[in-house]
Amino acid sequence: MKKKHIALALILWSLPLLPVWAFGVTDTGQTTCFDNEGNAIACPSPGQPFYGQDGNFLINPPSFSKTDSDKTVTDHATGLTWEVKTAASLEETVTQTEALAYIDGLNAEAFCGHRDWRLPTILELHAMVDFEHDGPAVDTDFFPNTQKTRHYWSSTTSEVEGVTKYYLLNFDLGHVSNTTNPDTAATVRAVRGAPLTNPSRYHLNMDNTVTDFNTGLIWELKTQENTSDKWHQHMAAAYCNDLEIGGYTDWRLPTIKELLTLIDYTRTEQPMLHMPVFTNSVIAFHSEISACYWSSTTSVTPVIQTGKKTMAWAVDIQHGVTKRGFKTSQDNSGDAFRVRAVRGGQALQPGGLVITNPKPGSTWHKGDTMLITWENPSPEIPGNVAIAISCDGGKSFASITDDTPSDGAYSWTVTEQDDVNGVLKIMPLHGAYAARGASTGIFYTECRKYLCAIPHDDTTREIGSQAVIDVKLSTAPENTVAFDVTCSDDTEARVTPKALFFSSENWCDTQYVTVTGKDDTEADGNQDYYVNVSVNTEFTKDTSGFAALAPTQVSFTNIDDDTKQSDGEGSVKAADGDTSGGCFIGCLETL
Incomplete structure (x- = not known):
């Protein structure tokens, strides 16, 4: 070495x-590839039919070990330690209140020497699922006596539009569901370790993509033009494979575990995604009962119906649950869902190397x-x-x-x-x-914090024409960040507004600075100037690093209408000058 x-x-x-290991979305365990009829096939290469499904990619493969005399199992991919159920637990059912009391009992007796047992979140339960198998969809070598006909309680609840829902997972297929009834008969499995939460930690890349700090995934941001498009599952995969956004061409259809990490269970309105990052995410239309997005993960449980027998997993962003939809079969029937592309992880090459560290999502x-x-x-x-x-x-x-x-x-x-x-x-x-x-x-080798200022034009005119600058932050601040907006030459242009304020709520909302040319009545030719956006330390309350940003400057030229330069056709030409624009990174080293 x-x-x-x-x-x-x-x-x-x-x-x-x-x-730092952030969220740790684990691989689904699905290594088999399938055609639309449910037949196992050799995993295809790029350009071949059915490429882009779950079995083509790997991200954080599960790694388990038995601990505490086989009473617990440690998941090295997530850092969590799970209770191993006994044969006697196969017939046990509890309500949500009784599940919490069961956890209290484990802590009271210091089960396996620990008093920090808790109910798992729904994302933690879902991380256990092995989608290569069913009945139960879990590695039974490490998790014996897993009930496949009962749901397991999670600690996750939601309060959408005033309705409290409790989230559960069924290990028969690995299905996430919810209920409004806390007295539902389910079962319980305890966990300990740092919670795998899914806070709103997104970084706008300013190119119609967003990076999720927690999972190490880059997601497509939908536009108003394509947010409602619906596809059969194999066409959804083809859409992702052919996509080119932000200069990247390695987009793919996300796995079911990756897709579920987008759900924000703290939302009180639909859709259950972190807003305003995913602003163009539609919920169900009046004729639909849900708003599902396809995953690349095939359901290994065959379903026989006329002309349809293979299903794939999807996430309903309206309710925060997983569902299955029919793939397209020989009669061209099948379900049509929406799609959001992702990139990250690693594409598996037959007979190729496999990188096991660094982990996606680590810092x-x-x-x-x-x-x-x-x-x-x-x-x-x-x-x-x-x-x-x-x-x-x-x-x-x-x-x-x-x-x-x-x-x-x-x-x-x-x-x-x-x-x-x-x-x-x-x-x-x-x-x-x-x-x-x-x-x-x-x-990540660091989390950059910067202001992005993108001008629509690089010129103004003395007759009063205007230019507009779009201003955003790269990521969410912990508290308010205030900026002063000034012009380097007040005789050539004025700017409005003169102050911008960003918070954890509006950090990725575009704010606009209007730049208006001024007439100085002098034949002084075209004049260069710049608009300066700098942190106002008096009104900035954020302590996460934005206060140290260097000033951002956007250059303009004010066209002199008192001295006109003809291009041969009577139009006015701007003198050559700096036409800088785009994302300006102002990071200062902190010691």
């Missing part, structure tokens, strides 16, 4: 000491030692490998090492990096095996 230090010319934001900081690990297939790929890192989601890469033994591990010390969308790539150097490399993401 080798160790190497590498420095990339990026700006560090903060210096925590340890890598790394200056001075951290990142142990890069990977698995070599059997038979092994001969020769050494090269390792590279991308700080722009995989568009470009910088070398970590050009040549190291393919022994499954490489130690790298992170220095001076600032990136949200990190991707790691490992490439065999043996020419015959070059295509069997692997890449994984998205992880």
Whole structure:
């Protein structure tokens, strides 16, 4: 194993000491690929029919070990420890109140030496599900005596439009449902460990995509034009495979576990997504009973109906539950749901390398030692490998090492990096095996905080024409962030408003600055100036880092109407000048 230090010319934001594992969405366990008739097939390659389904991709594979004399199981992918049920529990049912009392009893007796047992959240229960199997859809080697005909209580509730709902999971298929009746007969499995919550931690990439800090996934942001489009499941996968947004072409249909992480159970209105990030997310129309989005995960339980026998999983964003829909079959029938593309994780290559660390969704900081690990297939790929890192989601890469033994591990010390969308790539150097490399993401080498200012135009005119600047924050602040808006030359233009305020509620709402040209009555030619957006420290209450942002400047040219320059057709031409625009990153190092 080798160790190497590498420095990339990026700006560090903060210096925590340890890598952080955020949400830890786990792989579904589904490794088999299917056609539309439910037949198992060899997992297709890009460009082949049925490519883009769950079995083509891997993200955080489950890893269990038995602990406490087989009374508990530790899930190393999530860090949670689960109670193992006994045969006597197979016939037990409890209400929601009784489930909480059961947890209290475990803590009172210090079950397995611990007093921090609790009811799992619905996302934690769902993370246990093995979608390669059913009846029960769980790894029975580690979780014996799992009831497949009963629901399991979670601690998750919602209060949508004044109605309290309790969320449960059925391990027969891995189905998430809800009930308004807390006296429903269900069962209980205790868990301990840091809760896998799903707080609103999103980063707008300003290119119609958004990064989820917790899962390490980049999501498509729908537009008003395509938010209502509905597809059969295989066409939904094809839509994602053909999508190009933000300069990326590796979009895919999300797995059912990935898709469920978008649900915000704290919402009091429909849809149950974090708003305003997912603003163009429709709920059901009047003729529909739900608003479902397809996943890439096939239901392995066959359902025989006329012309239909294979189903795939979907998430209902109106109710926060999972459902199944029919795939298209030979008679071209099947359910049509909506689609939201995702990228992240790693595409599996037959006979290729598999990266096991870093994990998608993890965060790394200056001075951290990142142990890069990977698995070599059997038979092994001969020769050494090269390792590279991308700080722009995989568009470009910088070398970590050009040549190291393919022994499954490489130690790298992170220095001076600032990136949200990190991707790691490992490439065999043996020419015959070059295509069997692997890449994984998205992880973070820092969370950038910046102001994005995008002008619609770069000129104003003395006759009073206007330009508009769209202003957003990259991510949610913890408290209010105030900005002053000024013009470098008040004789050439005026700006309105002169102050902007962002909060955790409106951080990704576009605010607009209007720039109006002023007439100075002098034949002084075209004049360059800039609009300055700077933090007002007096009114900024946020302490998460936005107060240290450098000023953002957007350049303009005010066209002089007293001295006209003809282009041969009588029109007015602006003098050449700086036409800067786009996203301006103003990060200052904090010590």
